[in-house]
Amino acid sequence: MESTIEFLEYHVGFALEEHDETHAYLRVGTEHHSLELVHDPSLTTFRYDGVGFTVEDEAVLSDLEERVRAAGHEVLPLTEGMKGLCQQGFAVVDPNGTVVELFTGFLEYAETPWPDLRPQRFVHPFVVTDRYEETLNFYMNVLGFLASDYVEDFTAFLRCEDRYHHSLAVRRADRYALEHACFIMGDLDGVMRRRARAQHKRVRILGDVVNHSASTSIAFYLYDERHGPRWELCDGHRVFTPEEHETHRPRRLKRDPRNIDVWRAASDDRTWAH
Known part of the structure; x- marks a missing residue:
């Protein structure tokens, strides 16, 4: 874990906070x-075990919990940490076995x-x-994510209330994995x-400088199999206006390299194909 922390600090730009030999927050x-x-x-x-999302307030959290129960999913307590x-x-487990935590009042630092x-x-x-339809149903119909764009019936870009073009992307495959994690540079x-x-x-x-058609971001992807998935570092990720967020109709893009880059x-x- 020590070498992974060093990799993430130097190459991605994380700051290490609370940590010991078995656990670290960055x-x-x-x-x-x-x-x-x-x-x-x-x-x-x-191994990708879980993901967390901050929700706006107690009312939204309560509504999400009702939707999760109504869809037949078990409502679980937050992890101890x-x-x-x-x-x-x-917390709730998505169709792929990933723990999704939804919460209010996430602690923060002053600076x-x-x-x-x-x-x-x-x-x-x-x-x-490998559970593409079930995953889209869970995030869109249960948790309320909205579709920004599709690449045929192969990839979906989903957004939430921060209005970034996508806060989650899902691609059809023969397995389940975290393919990459994206961070915005200044x-x-x-x-x-x-x-x-x-x-x-x-x-x-793995994926040198690319210009994404859907999100409009310019990015590259670095990868070392010892230290997790691919790490995407980008600039210019599209943010919808409040009006666009309410009215946008998702496109269905052809599976063409030019529709990715x-x-x-x-x-x-296919110098580089996503």
């Missing part, structure tokens, strides 16, 4: 943490960590799943400086 903004690491020597690769970090909340090319915030997890300069660090240390870049030269240019 953050990028004022929220108590953006990432929680748990040491498990039995693992041969990383989260209970002391928020005012109230509950962001000392500047060091740090991301501004965590934007989204991108998961692949500007393009920060993205390119992080990319330079990865190149300098010869860290693999507008800088691809042609429909058969």
Whole structure:
């Protein structure tokens, strides 16, 4: 775990907070943490156990709990670690076995960590799943996420109340996994400086500088199998206006490399395909 923390501090820009030999909280903004690491020597690769979402207030939390119960899902208590970090909340297991925690009053720090090319915030997890329809039904019809765009019947980009183009992306696959985690840098300069660090240390870049058509972000993806999924660092992720958030109709995009990265030269240019 120590080497993973070092990797995430240097290459992604996390600040290490509370930690011991078996557990660590890391953050990028004022929220108590953006990432929680748990040491498990039995693992041969990383495991994605859970994700948390802050909800606006007690009324929204209560409504979500009713929707979860009505859909036949078991309402679970928050994990022990989260209970002391928020005012109230509950957990539910999604169709892939991932624990989703919903809560209000998440603890925060007065200031962001000392500047060091740090991301501004965590934007989204991108998961692949062999339960694509069930996963979309859970997040959209139970938890209330909205579709921003689809790539045929293959990928869905879902947004929530922060109005980012997607706070969750789901892709059809023959397995379940966290494919990547995305963080917004403050500007393009920060993205390119992080990319330079990865190149300098010869860290693999799986998806070099790309211009996403759906979210309008410019990003790159770095990867070391010893330290989790791919880490996406981006700038310019689209934020819907309040009006767009209410009226937007999702597009159904063709599975064409140019619909993932507008800088691809042609429909058969798979220099990098998501």
